[in-house]
Amino acid sequence: MNTARAELRKLLTLPSLRRTALLTWAATVLLTYAYASAESHGEPLGDDAALAPLGYTQAGFLVLGVLAATSEYQEGDQIRTTVLAMPRRLPLQVAKALALAALTLPVAAATAATSTLPADGATWTPAATAYLTLTTVLAAAVATVVRSAVPAAILLLGLYFVAGPLLRAGSTASAAYLPDTAALDPSHGAVATIAWTLAALTLAALTFRYRDA
Amino acid sequence: MVNLVRAELRKLLSLPTAWVGLVLGTLVAPVIVLLNAPYTRRAIADGTLTDLSDLGLRDLGIGLIGPMVLGVIVVSSEYTSTARDAPGARQLTATLIAVPHRLRLLGAKTTALVLVVAAQAAVTTAATLALTQLLHGAHAPLPAPARIAAAILYWTLTALLAYAITLITRNGIVPLTLLIINSSVVSVSYLLTKVTDLASYLPDIVGAQMFIRGTDFPVEVPPMTAGLVMTAWIVALLAVGAVLFQRRDA
Amino acid sequence: MITIDRVNKTRSRTRILSDVTFEARPGRVTGFLGPNGAGKTSTLRILLGLDRPQSGTALICGRPYRELDRPLTTVGALLDGSGAHRARTARAHLRWVAASNGLPDSRADEVLEAVGLTGDARKRAGRFSLGMSRRLGLATALLGDPAVLVLDEPVNGLDPAGIRWIRGFLRDSAEQGRTVLLSSHLMGELAEIADDVVVIHKGRVVTHGGLAEVTGAHRTLEDAFFALTATEAGGPW
Numbered sequence: 001m002n003t004a005r006a007e008l009r010k011l012l013t014l015p016s017l018r019r020t021a022l023l024t025w026a027a028t029v030l031l032t033y034a035y036a037s038a039e040s041h042g043e044p045l046g047d048d049a050a051l052a053p054l055g056y057t058q059a060g061f062l063v064l065g066v067l068a069a070t071s072e073y074q075e076g077d078q079i080r081t082t083v084l085a086m087p088r089r090l091p092l093q094v095a096k097a098l099a100l101a102a103l104t105l106p107v108a109a110a111t112a113a114t115s116t117l118p119a120d121g122a123t124w125t126p127a128a129t130a131y132l133t134l135t136t137v138l139a140a141a142v143a144t145v146v147r148s149a150v151p152a153a154i155l156l157l158g159l160y161f162v163a164g165p166l167l168r169a170g171s172t173a174s175a176a177y178l179p180d181t182a183a184l185d186p187s188h189g190a191v192a193t194i195a196w197t198l199a200a201l202t203l204a205a206l207t208f209r210y211r212d213a
Numbered sequence: 214m215v216n217l218v219r220a221e222l223r224k225l226l227s228l229p230t231a232w233v234g235l236v237l238g239t240l241v242a243p244v245i246v247l248l249n250a251p252y253t254r255r256a257i258a259d260g261t262l263t264d265l266s267d268l269g270l271r272d273l274g275i276g277l278i279g280p281m282v283l284g285v286i287v288v289s290s291e292y293t294s295t296a297r298d299a300p301g302a303r304q305l306t307a308t309l310i311a312v313p314h315r316l317r318l319l320g321a322k323t324t325a326l327v328l329v330v331a332a333q334a335a336v337t338t339a340a341t342l343a344l345t346q347l348l349h350g351a352h353a354p355l356p357a358p359a360r361i362a363a364a365i366l367y368w369t370l371t372a373l374l375a376y377a378i379t380l381i382t383r384n385g386i387v388p389l390t391l392l393i394i395n396s397s398v399v400s401v402s403y404l405l406t407k408v409t410d411l412a413s414y415l416p417d418i419v420g421a422q423m424f425i426r427g428t429d430f431p432v433e434v435p436p437m438t439a440g441l442v443m444t445a446w447i448v449a450l451l452a453v454g455a456v457l458f459q460r461r462d463a
Numbered sequence: 464m465i466t467i468d469r470v471n472k473t474r475s476r477t478r479i480l481s482d483v484t485f486e487a488r489p490g491r492v493t494g495f496l497g498p499n500g501a502g503k504t505s506t507l508r509i510l511l512g513l514d515r516p517q518s519g520t521a522l523i524c525g526r527p528y529r530e531l532d533r534p535l536t537t538v539g540a541l542l543d544g545s546g547a548h549r550a551r552t553a554r555a556h557l558r559w560v561a562a563s564n565g566l567p568d569s570r571a572d573e574v575l576e577a578v579g580l581t582g583d584a585r586k587r588a589g590r591f592s593l594g595m596s597r598r599l600g601l602a603t604a605l606l607g608d609p610a611v612l613v614l615d616e617p618v619n620g621l622d623p624a625g626i627r628w629i630r631g632f633l634r635d636s637a638e639q640g641r642t643v644l645l646s647s648h649l650m651g652e653l654a655e656i657a658d659d660v661v662v663i664h665k666g667r668v669v670t671h672g673g674l675a676e677v678t679g680a681h682r683t684l685e686d687a688f689f690a691l692t693a694t695e696a697g698g699p700w
Contacts, residue, residue: 031404038407056401059394063386073292150289151230154282157390158237159395162278170248201327220563221699228548302544306513307556307603310540311563313512313529321563379500462514 001094004174006085007099016067021107024060028053028114036118050121055183056129057111061104062156063104065139068100070149089091093144093205100140108132109133127186135196141200145207217312218328221287225295230286234352238279239333243340246272252347257352266426269345269351270364272394274421276337280330280368281392284375299416305463315459321378323451327369334368337446356424363423368424373447374416380454406431416446451462464489465510465611465644470519472505472527478666479505480516485661485671486646489610492637494674495646496688503646503668504542507615509538523611535564535607545596546603546677549589552581553599555589561606574602579628593620601629612636614645618652630656654684664692 011017011058031053039049072079075151085093112128143152161211167174168181175181179196225231246269256262275314290304306383312318338361347355371392378388395401395417407413413432423436434442465487472480480502487493497503505661508514510521523531523538531537545571547556557571575581578598583591587662591599597620604612612633618626633656637643653660661671669675669691674684681687 031401034404034408038404041407056394056397059390063390067386150286150293150389151233153386153389154233154278154393156232157393158278159392162241162275165397166245166275169253216565217563220559220561223562224559225557227551227559229550293548302542302546304546304548306542307546307560308563309513310511310538310542310546311535311560313531313534315529460515463506 003095005153007092008102009094010082011068011099011103015069016071017064017103020060020064020067024057024064024106025092025111025114027060028111030055030202031056032115032118048119048121050116050119050124051128051184051186053115054112057115058132058135058183059157059161060111061108061136062139064104064162065100065136065141065152066106066143066149066152066156069096069140069143070147070152073147074149086117089209090205093208094202097137097140097201101137104133104136105129108136124186127182127190131182131186131190131193134193135180135183138193138200138211141197141204144204147191151192214317214321218324219318219437220311221321221325222328222347225283225287225329228286228290231283232281234282234286235329235333237282239337239340240276242273242276242337243344243415245275246341246344246348254347257349260347264426265349265353268349268359270356270424272345273338273341273364273368276341277368277371277396278393279337280300280372281375281396283330283333284326284372285379285385285388285392287322287376288379288383292383292385303463309463316455319455319458323373323376326372330372331369334365338364338368356463359436360424363440363453366440367420367423367443370420370443371417374450377450377454378449380458383449391434414442416443419443431454464522465493465613466520466522466525467506467510468520468522470506470509470516470521472502472514472516472666474511480509480594480666481520483663483666485668487642487659487661489642490637490640491658492633492643492645492656493659493661494653495644495661495663496648496650496653497646497663500691501550501663503663504615505666506663507540507542507613507644508647510613510616511538511542533564533607533643534636535560535566535609537607537609537640539604539607539609540612540615541597541600541604543615545588545591545599546595547588547599550586552587552589553591554584556599557602557606560603561566562627564607570606571698574605577605578602589700594622594625598620598625610640611642612644616647617645618647626652630683650683650685655680660684662688662691674691 035052037050072082083089087120109129112125112132116125116128139156142156143149146152146155164178164180167178176188177188177192182193243346253262254266257265258402273325290302291308294303308318332337342355342361346355375388375402377393379385382388400417402412402418405415406418410432413430419434419439422430422434422439450462467483467485470480470483483506495503495506501654505514509516510523510528520527528534528538545555553567553575554571557574558568561568561570572581572584575584578601580598580602582596583595588596603616604614617629621629633643633645637658657674659672660674660677662669662677678684678687681690
């Protein structure tokens with residue numbers, strides 16, 4: 001419990017996380033407005049306007065996860081302090097994931113509500129909140145393996161915004177297996193999101209456990 | 214100056230992440246053409262794909278992640294911490310000690326980036342178009358040389374856009390996120406064009422009109438004007454970046 | 464020859480340097496002495512054109528660093544860390560630096576040998592130990608065989624053999640007529656190699672002169688230093 005509190009405090013005092021959360025929310029406001037105004041012009045932009053803005057601003061949550069995890073390894077090598085203070089790797093990794101989820105949840109809820117409520121999609125709010133939170137945890141797990149912010153961001157953004165859409169366009173059957181399908185279609189891809197997050201967490205825990213800090 | 218450019222080229226090409234950008238950017242577009250070939254053939258046969266003039270050139274867009282990564286890391290690698298025990302230590306210190314004249318340094322950096330990206334663009338464009346000819350040559354004529362040159366220019370300008378934004382933010386994550394989201398299938402800039410016609414003049418949208426003939430642009434801009442508008446964006450952002458780089462403490 | 468003349472620097476409304484003025488002359492090792500946070504690194508960063516002062520000048524051989532052509536052939540500098548990107552190999556790092564100043568590639572291997580890193584040339588800089596990083600930083604400083612050396616805490620992180628080597632190297636450099644400016648907070652170390660001493664405290668130069676002159680009536684340089692910097696309540700801290 002102390003470990004989770006320490007991890008939460010560490011995340012709360014990172015200015016880059018606050019900035020990312022704020023920017024992500026602001027971008028969601030802007031895109032929600034864009035969708036609403038396109039609709040009122042009589043030319044809707046295709047996808048479900050309640051969720052479509054989140055399809056873009058989930059990038060902010062990916063970055064949030066990446067920054068939370070890589071902050072340990074950059075500038076000053078904080079990870080050394082962390083593992084000296086809390087030497088048991090697995091409980092530490094669990095505490096990290098929980099702390100990040102707890103921190104992300106309110107941001108995810110606010111962002112999800114910003115996008116869903118104006119488009120009469122209130123029923124989607126809980127699902128979208130859960131999706132964004134899981135995505136953040138997944139990103140942090142991947143970044144824990146990569147350990148460096150820019151390469152981790154290239155990898156995740158490339159997968160979510162370049163490879164993912166291509167695979168879905170290439171074969172509709174692949175949609176059910178991709179971690180980001182749930183962003184636009186929560187009823188369809190939820191299982192995949194949860195499975196990918198758990199897989200990434202397991203991989204992160206294992207590397208964190210067996211690799212030199 | 215030749216020495217400085219040589220040093221910057223070396224610096225860029227000895228970074229592992231640069232090779233990610235180089236390989237990814239060069240291979241993605243040709244591979245997509247190859248993978249999509251059956252669907253494209255079927256679409257041509259069914260008559261659902263009628264406008265074939267952009268075939269090949271349009272597929273290039275997906276590889277833009279390459280020049281974006283290159284443009285960003287040319288700058289961001291200077292700002293990442295180099296020493297475990299000295300958070301303030303960055304490669305930029307070594308760079309400026311070797312080349313204290315900042316504008317000259319930026320000139321060399323820009324030249325090195327342009328050389329690398331233009332070469333990459335030429336290779337990937339040639340590969341993509343050659344594959345398109347091989348697979349669908351009967352239906353799609355080879356685009357005019359001017360359009361091919363414009364596509365290469367678009368790649369290079371995209372790298373410079375990423376580079377200029379990173380010079381301003383001094384951090385790779387912000388420009389990467391912005392640019393990669395914007396290169397996804399339906400870009401944010403494209404969404405904005407549905408809201409206001411002014412968005413048609415955003416650099417990525419207007420720039421694409423240099424070589425794409427498609428009709429889904431709300432405001433049609435002639436290729437020459439399109440090139441000039443995109444160049445103006447990049448010159449303006451580079452100027453801001455250069456002034457900040459000149460003024461800020463390293 | 465290094466000339467620093469009335470340099471002032473303010474960062475986010477805190478005065479970091481006030482009228483810092485001193486010289487470092489050819490053929491001599493000048494020690495730049497002060498407690499942590501006194502302004503040593505800030506002064507050296509301004510001297511090297513990394514940061515800008517609000518007023519005052521810092522010249523190397525009569526010219527600001529930013530105006531030097533192929534500066535590495537005039538000045539060799541060592542600051543925090545190695546200055547090498549973590550993903551780059553030691554040799555790749557030295558080679559791009561060499562190219563930027565028109566130096567031949569062979570210099571990279573020569574300086575690697577000079578600092579004893581030949582065996583680690585193909586290792587990535589991020590995998591270097593603290594001592595090895597410092598050696599790589601030093602190798603970078605030596606690339607252009609410069610007449611002026613500016614070193615910030617050069618012995619930090621070096622092993623006894625490294626410290627002994629650098630002491631000999633700096634003495635030899637000065638004897639060959641080079642200008643050597645090194646900062647340190649290790650007074651015993653400085654007293655061993657410095658000819659001249661500049662003491663900085665809270666952003667001001669409190670004294671400068673020959674080692675004997677600064678030590679004065681005090682038993683050691685260390686005693687002199689505490690006498691000079693303990694003028695305010697609480698001492699140098």
